[in-house]
Amino acid sequence: MSFDFTTFPVLETERLTLRALSLDDAKAVFGLRANKEVNEFIQRDAPKNLAQTRGYIDSVINLIDNNQGILWVLQSKSSEELLGTIGLRNFDIADNYAEIGYEIHPDYQERGYMTEAMEKVIAYGFEQMNLNTIEAFTHKNNIASITLLDNQDFLLQTDREDENVEDNRIYKLSK
Numbered sequence: 001m002s003f004d005f006t007t008f009p010v011l012e013t014e015r016l017t018l019r020a021l022s023l024d025d026a027k028a029v030f031g032l033r034a035n036k037e038v039n040e041f042i043q044r045d046a047p048k049n050l051a052q053t054r055g056y057i058d059s060v061i062n063l064i065d066n067n068q069g070i071l072w073v074l075q076s077k078s079s080e081e082l083l084g085t086i087g088l089r090n091f092d093i094a095d096n097y098a099e100i101g102y103e104i105h106p107d108y109q110e111r112g113y114m115t116e117a118m119e120k121v122i123a124y125g126f127e128q129m130n131l132n133t134i135e136a137f138t139h140k141n142n143i144a145s146i147t148l149l150d151n152q153d154f155l156l157q158t159d160r161e162d163e164n165v166e167d168n169r170i171y172k173l174s175k
């Protein structure tokens with residue numbers, strides 16, 4: 001199995017267009033990735049400015065160009081605003097495996113947007129990419145993320161630990 005994102009797979013849901021990230025998104029992506037609430041349970045260096053955000057966007061574009069990951073922007077169909085992102089990465093080609101990551105700005109949380117996006121991305125992963133397994137690594141106190149994963153039938157892996165982040169829990173969804 002290998003992936004080919006040369007033609008970016010734009011996906012549609014009822015209220016969202018899931019599209020590719022571009023440098024034009026830098027301001028909105030900075031607002032998302034520098035947001036304290038968004039980062040509460042995520043271990044990463046928040047961008048300090050637009051230049052660092054552009055560096056991040058370049059790295060994502062490069063990852064997709066090399067078919068090593070994919071990230072969609074959640075764009076509102078009604079306002080055309082960037083609400084958040086969702087992506088698949090850390091592929092294990094031999095095992096048809098990918099990890100899922102997602103974030104949405106607090107202004108748009110708890111309105112079902114990520115549920116809508118995740119359902120579409122899971123279907124794309126299983127049906128178009130032919131994945132067998134999708135996993136999420138999420139902080140044990142991240143109730144919103146855990147509820148989202150529970151609702152999509154991800155199962156907590158009680159016998160495994162995230163080697164990198166002790167307080168993370170691993171959730172697994174099989175095809």
Ligand SMILES: CC(C)(COP(=O)(O)OP(=O)(O)OC[C@H]1O[C@@H](n2cnc3c(N)ncnc32)[C@H](O)[C@@H]1OP(=O)(O)O)[C@@H](O)C(=O)NCCC(=O)NCCS
Nearest residue numbers: 038102103104109110111112113114115138144145147148
């Ligand atoms: C996790 C996250 C993506 C959820 O996005 P969202 O669009 O608000 O999720 P939805 O509106 O689709 O809700 C999904 C479920 O979670 C529940 N939920 C969402 N936010 C919640 C909160 N703050 N507290 C409790 N439950 C919450 C919703 O009620 C819904 O469950 P239900 O349908 O059974 O009622 C969002 O909270 C977020 O971006 N958090 C910060 C970034 C992050 O932690 N990402 C995950 C890293 S692993």
